[in-house]
Structure formats: C-alpha cells, structure tokens
Amino acid sequence: FNLQAACSDPGAAIYYTTDGSLPTEKSAQYNGQIKVSKTEVVRAIAVVPGMKASPAATATYFVGSRSIDLPVVSLSTDRKNFYDDRIGIYVAGTNGISGNCQDFPKNWNQPWERPVHIEYFDKAKKLVLSQDAGIKITGSCSRGNDMKSLRVIARKQYGDNRLRYKFFDKKGLSEFKSIVLRNGGNDFNNARIRDDLIQNLVSADESIDVGTLAKCDTIVFLDGEFWGYYSMQEKLCETYNERYGSILDVDYEVVAYLRQQHAQCLRDDDE
Numbered sequence: 001f002n003l004q005a006a007c008s009d010p011g012a013a014i015y016y017t018t019d020g021s022l023p024t025e026k027s028a029q030y031n032g033q034i035k036v037s038k039t040e041v042v043r044a045i046a047v048v049p050g051m052k053a054s055p056a057a058t059a060t061y062f063v064g065s066r067s068i069d070l071p072v073v074s075l076s077t078d079r080k081n082f083y084d085d086r087i088g089i090y091v092a093g094t095n096g097i098s099g100n101c102q103d104f105p106k107n108w109n110q111p112w113e114r115p116v117h118i119e120y121f122d123k124a125k126k127l128v129l130s131q132d133a134g135i136k137i138t139g140s141c142s143r144g145n146d147m148k149s150l151r152v153i154a155r156k157q158y159g160d161n162r163l164r165y166k167f168f169d170k171k172g173l174s175e176f177k178s179i180v181l182r183n184g185g186n187d188f189n190n191a192r193i194r195d196d197l198i199q200n201l202v203s204a205d206e207s208i209d210v211g212t213l214a215k216c217d218t219i220v221f222l223d224g225e226f227w228g229y230y231s232m233q234e235k236l237c238e239t240y241n242e243r244y245g246s247i248l249d250v251d252y253e254v255v256a257y258l259r260q261q262h263a264q265c266l267r268d269d270d271e
Helices: 194-204 236-247 253-268
Strands: 013-017 040-047 057-061 072-076 097-099 102-106 114-121 127-138 149-153 178-182 215-222 225-234
Touching: 040 072, 057 072, 057 114, 072 225, 194 215
Parallel strands: 072 215
Antiparallel strands: 013 040, 040 057, 072 114, 097 102, 114 127, 127 149, 149 178, 178 225, 215 225
16 A cells, blocks of 8 residues: 655655664655555654754554454564674674573673664554663573563653553553563473463462463564564563562562562663
8 A cells, every 4th residue: 555644844854764763864755655565664754954853753554464363562673773793682693791591692691772662552453552662682591592582661761661551451550661572481492381371370369379470462573574472471570569569578588589670670660
C-alpha cells in the first residue's frame, strides 16, 4: 500500500527511514507517498528551515501477518546499536568482556543500554503503547544463544520513566519501569516453557504464599523482521513494594538474591 504522511505546518519538509534508524535531513525526503510492500518500520521527522527538527514519529506496518493471535512487540532501533562490532549489544563484536559462561570477551556481556522505540499491540491487534525507551541484553549464560533475552527500560531521558499499560491480565499493575523479553533461559534448547509452567502452577494455588512473576507470550519484531516467540515478563523490581518489601531486612541467605536484584533495581530506577 502507499503510506501518506502529513505535518500541521505546510512549510515543513518530511524525512523518513524504513530501517529502524532515526531520520535526519540526509534521509529520504517524503514526496507524497511511501510504498510499503512488506512488514517494516517507518520513522519520520518534520523540518522547518531555521528550526529544530521535530521528534521522530514511529510506526510499524504489518504486511501478511494477519494470522498472528498473540500480542506483538515491535522494537525499532538503528541496526548498529545491535550489530556494530564496536558498540553493538547483540554480537560477539570486538569490544566485549568475558563472563556469563563465555571464556572470551563478547559485546553481549557488556551492561550497555541503547535507545529503542517500543510498540505493543494487544491480541486484538490494537496499538496500546508506543514510546521511546532503552534496551539491554539480559540474562546470564543464555546470552550465548542466538536469540537473546532483552530488557526494555523506561527513562525520563527518552520521554517517560514508565511503560504505562497493564500488560498482564492476572496482575493489577498498570505501569512498569521495565519489562523483560525472555528467551527461555536455560530451557532455550528445549520446550522453553519450564519457567513459565512452574510459575503458573505456583501462582494458581492460592495456598502457596510465594512470589511469582507475571508473564505472557508475545511475538517480537525487530526493525520489521520477525524475531521470534518470547515470554514477556515483569522485572523482579516491580514486585518489591508489593510482595518483598517486608522481608528485605531479614537476615536469611534465601533472600540474598532478592537483595542483589533490589540493588540493581534501585540503580536502574534513578530516572
């Protein structure tokens, strides 16, 4: 189909990209229509001479994806943020560190955060969230898998410091500092359902007073490309005030991991 773009200022020039990168005045200039023949992300800015360019408008257009019956997460970012050997977070690269079951330096072990735009479409294919955010590789040994777990983080520097949507039906929270797109972890090479199954079984039994993470199955697209099936879940941070706040001062080794996670949450929640 042919996509049309408009600006309230008739004197503005519109520039756009279809590769996930932020457009500049060096990008393609809109000339009346943008031909969309496959699933892709269109990002556009409006520029008036002598004035600062507008913020980028971002939208994903799906072609041939009507059979999808799960929520969809569409991520948009400059490809170098993922694949560049020096700064890319998704590759072994040339600027990494060892760890996470990796004997040799890998970029994906770095604690780097890169800008991203996230769109969330519910099961009815309705766009319910669209905002700029940050993204990191997350997990431990599972970082070595081709399909890596991702963490999307809301910060003021990107626009809003919360992801404001009730992602999970079984939980009352309607805003989140971050969400995790999990690749199955250590179950990656198997059915990838073990963690979700156990947490669902525990949470279904009201007699078991154990904290669990809310989850839902999603399909992820990256810069318009199908990226795979992920388990989207809340970050452990979101559960502290609600579930764990009263036990953080208890001197048991069993909560050492929670304390460690809490410290990370406090660092990440600085904005």
